Amino acid sequence: MTTDGRSAHILDVLITEFGDSIKRDPAAFRRKFRKMAASPFAFYRGSASLFYADMTGAFADDAFLDGQTGRVWIHGDLHAENFGTYMNASGVLVFNVNDFDEAYVGPYVWDLKRFAASVALIGYAKALSDGVITELVSGFAHAYLAELTAISEGGDDAIGSLTLETTTGVLHRVLQVARLNTRVALLDAETTIDNFDRRFAAMDGRFPVDEEMRHTVEAAFQDYLTTLPAVSEIEHKIKDFALRTGVGIGSAGLPSYNMLLEGHTQALENDVILYMKQAQVPAVARHITDEKVHGYFRHQGHRTAESQRALQAYADPWLGYTTLNGVGQLVAEVSPYSADLDWGDVNEPDELASVIRDLGRAVARMHSVADDESSHDLVDFSTEDAIVAVIDGDADGFTGMLVDFAHAYGAQARTDHGLFVDLFRNGRLPGL
Numbered sequence: 001m002t003t004d005g006r007s008a009h010i011l012d013v014l015i016t017e018f019g020d021s022i023k024r025d026p027a028a029f030r031r032k033f034r035k036m037a038a039s040p041f042a043f044y045r046g047s048a049s050l051f052y053a054d055m056t057g058a059f060a061d062d063a064f065l066d067g068q069t070g071r072v073w074i075h076g077d078l079h080a081e082n083f084g085t086y087m088n089a090s091g092v093l094v095f096n097v098n099d100f101d102e103a104y105v106g107p108y109v110w111d112l113k114r115f116a117a118s119v120a121l122i123g124y125a126k127a128l129s130d131g132v133i134t135e136l137v138s139g140f141a142h143a144y145l146a147e148l149t150a151i152s153e154g155g156d157d158a159i160g161s162l163t164l165e166t167t168t169g170v171l172h173r174v175l176q177v178a179r180l181n182t183r184v185a186l187l188d189a190e191t192t193i194d195n196f197d198r199r200f201a202a203m204d205g206r207f208p209v210d211e212e213m214r215h216t217v218e219a220a221f222q223d224y225l226t227t228l229p230a231v232s233e234i235e236h237k238i239k240d241f242a243l244r245t246g247v248g249i250g251s252a253g254l255p256s257y258n259m260l261l262e263g264h265t266q267a268l269e270n271d272v273i274l275y276m277k278q279a280q281v282p283a284v285a286r287h288i289t290d291e292k293v294h295g296y297f298r299h300q301g302h303r304t305a306e307s308q309r310a311l312q313a314y315a316d317p318w319l320g321y322t323t324l325n326g327v328g329q330l331v332a333e334v335s336p337y338s339a340d341l342d343w344g345d346v347n348e349p350d351e352l353a354s355v356i357r358d359l360g361r362a363v364a365r366m367h368s369v370a371d372d373e374s375s376h377d378l379v380d381f382s383t384e385d386a387i388v389a390v391i392d393g394d395a396d397g398f399t400g401m402l403v404d405f406a407h408a409y410g411a412q413a414r415t416d417h418g419l420f421v422d423l424f425r426n427g428r429l430p431g432l
Contacts, residue, residue, distance in 0.1 A: 001058065007419045010050060014420075015430060017049035017283060022431040028245070030432055033424050040417040041081075041121045048077050048102055048114075048283040050416065051409075055110055056287045059409060063401050064394075068386040069108050071293070073310050073370035073379050075363075076102030076284045078111040079118035080343065083359060085178040087337040089317045093178055095162040095171050096312065096362050098338075101330075102282040103307030105293045105378060108367055108387055109401075110284065113409070115363065116140065116402045119356060120410030122343055130407065132349050137406045139353050141399040143360030145391065151368045152384040159361050161313070170346055170355050178339035184269045186336040191240075191260060191271070198271050200242040200260060209241040209257070217241055217257050217324065220276065224322035224331045227305070237262040239271070254278045257324075258334070273334040274318060278327055279304045296378050299328030310370035310379075 001009065015022075022029045036046040044051075075082070075097055084098045116137045123133040150158035160166055164175050192201040200206065209217065218238060225236065240260040256277035263270030279300035288294070297303040301321035308319055318333040346352055364384075370376075371383040391398050423429055 003419070006416070007423060009053075010416055010419055011423055011428065013050045013053045014047070016286075019430070022429075026431050033420075033429065033432065037417075037421050037424055039125065040414045041079075041118070041125060043417040043420055044118060044121055044413045045077075045079055045081065047416070047420075049286070051114060051117075052110070052284045052287045054409070054412075055107075055113070059405070059412075061401075061405075064109055064390055064398055065107050066386075066390050068381055069383075069390045071105050071290060071379065072108040072367060072383050072387070073307065074104060074106050074108060074111045074284070075100065075311060075366065076104050076106075076111075076282050076307075078115045078363065080115065080122055080356075080359070081118075081340070083362065084338055084340040085175055086312075086316065086335060088313070092161075092163055093175050093337060095167065095175055095341075095358075097366050100308040100311060101280065101304055102284060103304065103311060104282045104284045104288060105290065106284055106288050108383070111363065111367070112141070112144065112402055113405050115359070116406035117409040117413060120406040121413060123352075124410060124414065126347055126352075128349065128352075133406065133410075134403050135349070136353055136356050137403045138399050139357045140360040141402045142395065143357040144364045145388075145395055145398060147361040147364035148368060148384050149388050151364065152382070152388045158365075161365060162358055162362055167358065168354075170341065170351060171358055174339050174341050178337050181336050181339065183271075183336045186273070186334070187269070187271055190258075190273060190334070193268070197239060198260060198268055199240045200258065205244055206258070207243040207245075209243050213243075214241050217259070217276065220322045220324040220329065221259060221331075224276070224320045224329075227320035227322070229317065244275075254280070272318070274331055275334055276322070276324065276329050276331045278324070279321075279330045293378065299323060301328030301330045303328075304330045305332075306376060310376055311366050313365070313369050 018029060032046065036043045077099065078097065082097060082099045083095065085093055085095050086098065088094050119136050119140065120133050123136060147158055162171055164172065164179070167175060187198065190201060191198045221238060238259050238261055242258040244256045244258060245254065254277065256275055259274045259276065261272040261274060263272055281300060297306065301323065305319055305321040316332050316335070318331070320331045322329050322331060341355070346355055367387065368384040371379050371381060424432070
């Protein structure tokens with residue numbers, strides 16, 4: 001494809017994906033696109049729609065896929081920065097995949113390829129050689145396949161979840177930092193004490209909610225409670241509301257409501273902050289033709305919550321969904337215990353290799369959770385058995401496929417970033 005042809009393709013994909021949203025809030029998308037213009041990796045993060053257009057277009061490939069492994073529950077936006085810590089429902093701190101806004105059912109290799117290309121982009125930004133990038137992606141592929149095979153064979157040789165007990169080095173430090181976080185510190189940062197009770201504090205990007213909207217949000221909240229396991233009555237009391245908009249690259253212009261809830265006692269240190277945010281159609285959904293998948297979800301909030309429950313063992317007990325003015329919403333806790341890996345602190349090849357191998361194991365566990373042994377019936381077979389079977393012992397071929405893709409698509413993303421910047425700075429993105 002010529003440079004002009006690729007620019008036209010990028011423009012077409014972005015307008016198809018974001019055109020209506022740009023019309024609603026052009027200022028939010030100017031901010032989003034300026035963030036994407038900052039680096040090839042930032043562009044890659046914000047352009048999942050282009051990635052999936054390529055997965056069914058210029059980069060289409062059915063290697064290591066069959067009927068079953070083409071319809072596995074996938075994360076949908078599996079790049080290197082979508083990992084972090086969370087406190088699971090059993091009270092254990094885990095480092096794992098996060099941000100399930102783009103999750104759907106599709107080919108498992110799309111997750112692996114999206115991650116592999118992100119490794120190539122990080123490696124290039126750190127001035128690593130192609131040889132080192134090859135080793136990093138190979139380590140990811142080997143760790144993924146080894147963990148998935150161990151799970152398929154009964155789990156005795158599997159490493160297991162990434163916790164304080166099973167990690168070392170960089171990821172162990174991230175978990176230790178998360179362990180230092182407290183609910184009190186989060187509440188002190190987000191709220192203030194007014195007339196002997198907590199209320200949201202005034203801050204940039206947060207706005208008060210009028211009485212009419214409070215009633216609307218509270219009605220949606222009551223509907224959300226029906227999607228949760230039973231909790232005590234005191235935890236149903238909303239003490240305050242707040243509005244936020246456009247949090248993160250993927251949420252440009254979208255409203256998000258915070259709710260401050262009474263905790264499990266009347267003591268102020270265990271209050272809970274929830275967010276209710278509008279869920280969007282995932283980029284990958286445009287490229288999946290399976291009607292059983294399309295018809296499975298009531299709305300995008302249901303899809304996002306169900307996906308997270310499917311892909312994340314022991315998910316947030318506050319995770320649920322509702323509708324607000326007829327639009328699907330995801331509801332979850334603003335967790336005190338979240339901490340992200342800062343890739344700026346991981347620079348040496350040996351350290352990078354160790355982290356990326358651990359992430360390979362985490363992805364294997366994610367893919368293995370969402371199958372016939374989980375609570376849903378959309379994927380009704382053992383994903384680990386199906387993936388191991390389709391690879392059929394060809395670890396070298398499987399690894400080579402991911403390495404080749406990482407280099408090819410990493411180079412494409414760097415080129416696309418330059419073309420995108422030219423489109424944006426020369427006013428060729430309509431509505432901006």
